[in-house]
Amino acid sequence: MSTEKDKNQVSLDDKLFTVRRKSLRASHIRLDERLCKDCLRRICTYLCPAEVYVWNEAENRIDIRYENCLECGACRVACDGIEWSNPMWGAGISYKNS
Amino acid sequence: MMADKERCEVVIVGAGPAGISCGYVLAKAGVQVLILERGQYPGAKNMFGGIFFSDQMSKLIPNFYNEAPVERFVAKKHYSMLIDDSEIALSFEAEGFKKPPYNHSFIVRRSVFDKWFAKKAEEQGATIICGVTVTDFLWDGNKVAGVTTSPGDDNALLADVVICAEGANSLLSGKAGLRNRLSMRSRSIGVKEVIGLGKDVIDERFGLTAREGAAYEYFADATPGMLGDGFIYTNLDSVSVGVAVIISDLYSSENAVSPNELLERFKHHPCIWPLIKGGQTLEYSAHMIPMDGYRNIPKLFTDRLILVGDAAGFVNNSVCHEGVNMAMASGIMAAETILEKRKKRRYNARDLSLYERLLKDSFVLDNMKSSRDFIDILRTHKELINEYPHVLKDVLAKFFEVGDVPKRVTKGNIFHMVRRRLNFVRTAKTFASLLKSGI
Numbered sequence: 092m093s094t095e096k097d098k099n100q101v102s103l104d105d106k107l108f109t110v111r112r113k114s115l116r117a118s119h120i121r122l123d124e125r126l127c128k129d130c131l132r133r134i135c136t137y138l139c140p141a142e143v144y145v146w147n148e149a150e151n152r153i154d155i156r157y158e159n160c161l162e163c164g165a166c167r168v169a170c171d172g173i174e175w176s177n178p179m180w181g182a183g184i185s186y187k188n189s
Numbered sequence: 190m191m192a193d194k195e196r197c198e199v200v201i202v203g204a205g206p207a208g209i210s211c212g213y214v215l216a217k218a219g220v221q222v223l224i225l226e227r228g229q230y231p232g233a234k235n236m237f238g239g240i241f242f243s244d245q246m247s248k249l250i251p252n253f254y255n256e257a258p259v260e261r262f263v264a265k266k267h268y269s270m271l272i273d274d275s276e277i278a279l280s281f282e283a284e285g286f287k288k289p290p291y292n293h294s295f296i297v298r299r300s301v302f303d304k305w306f307a308k309k310a311e312e313q314g315a316t317i318i319c320g321v322t323v324t325d326f327l328w329d330g331n332k333v334a335g336v337t338t339s340p341g342d343d344n345a346l347l348a349d350v351v352i353c354a355e356g357a358n359s360l361l362s363g364k365a366g367l368r369n370r371l372s373m374r375s376r377s378i379g380v381k382e383v384i385g386l387g388k389d390v391i392d393e394r395f396g397l398t399a400r401e402g403a404a405y406e407y408f409a410d411a412t413p414g415m416l417g418d419g420f421i422y423t424n425l426d427s428v429s430v431g432v433a434v435i436i437s438d439l440y441s442s443e444n445a446v447s448p449n450e451l452l453e454r455f456k457h458h459p460c461i462w463p464l465i466k467g468g469q470t471l472e473y474s475a476h477m478i479p480m481d482g483y484r485n486i487p488k489l490f491t492d493r494l495i496l497v498g499d500a501a502g503f504v505n506n507s508v509c510h511e512g513v514n515m516a517m518a519s520g521i522m523a524a525e526t527i528l529e530k531r532k533k534r535r536y537n538a539r540d541l542s543l544y545e546r547l548l549k550d551s552f553v554l555d556n557m558k559s560s561r562d563f564i565d566i567l568r569t570h571k572e573l574i575n576e577y578p579h580v581l582k583d584v585l586a587k588f589f590e591v592g593d594v595p596k597r598v599t600k601g602n603i604f605h606m607v608r609r610r611l612n613f614v615r616t617a618k619t620f621a622s623l624l625k626s627g628i
Contacts, residue, residue, distance in 0.1 A: 099457070099462075099466070100453060101453075101470050103449050105470070106382065106449070106470060107473065109471060110472060110474070134439070134440050134445075136445070137439075137446065137447045138378070138436065138439055138447070138448070140380045140447070140448040140475035141475065142449070161473075161474060161476075162234060162358070163358065163476050163477050164357070164358030164477055165378040165436055165475075165477055167358075168371045168373055168376050168436055168477070169373055169439075169440060171370075176324070177227050177322045177360065178322065179322045179324075180321070180322065181227070181229040181319065181321075183234070184233070184234060185228060185229050185230070185233040185300075186232070186233060186234070186235070186236060186299070186472060186474055187300050187472065188298060188383040188427070188471045188472035189236045189299060189381065189383055189429075189472050189474040
């Protein structure tokens with residue numbers, strides 16, 4: 092049985108869907124994967140407001156869903172292994188209500 | 190090789206409040222100025238909580254609010270501590286705030302407002318090009334000579350002087366060696382939702398009429414155990430609801446919780462939900478907030494380069510949250526510096542040091558200096574957010590409890606409870622240092 096709270100919860104996917112974007116032709120995020128295997132904290136998997144970083148247990152690495160990126164840059168502050176650059180030529184997010 | 194490139198007097202990287210202010214003042218004085226913005230329009234990538242402190246804007250464009258797209262002015266300020274499922278609040282509504290210039294506090298949506306401000310700078314003669322990402326500087330030896338917009342020099346532009354107004358996630362300031370790698374303590378991560386509610390609903394729930402707006406700030410369990418806060422700001426027919434926390438606290442929190450989860454918990458707090466329920470999420474957004482503080486301000490200039498706004502860490506990390514006005518003031522002072530040094534066309538570090546002197550003589554660095562210890566006090570005295578609010582809540586709950594126990598006895602019980610839970614000397618010392626820290 093779902094509680095009222097569950098019913099009122101907006102899923103992250105729905106939230107990300109509200110953000111208008113121009114598609115990125117290539118990933119603007121690079122990751123030094125050697126660091127991930129020994130990383131205990133994996134802060135990228137929960138710090139990112141858009142959950143761009145997902146641990147892939149089967150392949151023992153981080154999957155980067157860069158299309159979801161909200162371009163805040165918090166990931167690069169939290170992790171030395173992340174090389175983040177600004178999307179080029181107006182690609183990425185365009186806020187219209189914020 | 191350098192000679193055949195396009196040349197411009199001043200290039201400004203980033204069309205936010207700092208960059209546009211700088212461009213506005215320079216263009217008005219007849220300087221050839223180019224603003225490069227990586228978003229598809231000014232404001233496309235810009236986000237903040239919601240309050241635009243407009244004292245600097247009024248200096249550039251008097252009575253700007255008569256034509257600018259502002260949502261509401263701030264008529265009501267509400268400071269609150271969420272404690273478990275309870276709330277202790279201070280609400281302030283001043284008649285003076287409801288008259289021009291409205292205490293220089295307006296709630297705006299940046300995607301709309303920055304676009305308007307950019308247009309005003311264009312009217313003064315500034316050129317703004319959007320959809321262009323500056324990736325590095327163009328170097329002449331070890332001096333900045335311009336900017337480049339892609340790997341290699343193919344899209345390079347020469348400039349006499351460059352203004353870096355890149356914002357909180359500045360990459361260029363590091364490339365110029367003006368700041369070290371950003372630390373997790375030097376940035377907060379903020380997330381917010383703009384929730385459409387309808388003007389009548391907002392007016393009724395927040396007790397507002399016409400263009401009156403409300404700024405609600407929430408502390409303590411708004412971001413449980415972490416240094417941060419929550420907020421609700423009323424737009425005209427939507428509300429901005431968000432939380433912000435220091436990244437280092439997210440990192441060291443025991444249970445890995447995401448900013449989005451923090452926001453959902455905040456939204457569903459029993460004292461928050463009634464204010465925002467029934468709405469539709471129009472947009473979700475995220476942005477970093479500089480928490481550098483006075484002691485970790487980056488180097489503000491070097492040969493032919495000046496840092497302004499969030500890129501320079503100009504945010505007053507006190508309970509007042511001033512940021513946009515400081516960004517604008519720094520942009521204006523960078524412009525004044527250039528106008529002064531333009532007479533000899535010399536923009537070496539020694540010339541540009543005028544910028545820092547102007548900042549030091551202004552409210553920008555004064556405010557940052559006087560509140561330099563505030564965040565550290567909260568960081569080193571976690572009891573201020575984790576313990577004292579709970580004691581206060583229990584005191585009030587006991588005090589207001591209705592029953593047949595004589596009030597005299599209740600007050601005695603309260604006194605004993607407080608004495609059991611708090612060391613008076615230590616508490617007094619903590620509050621004294623909090624007050625001294627520039628709250």
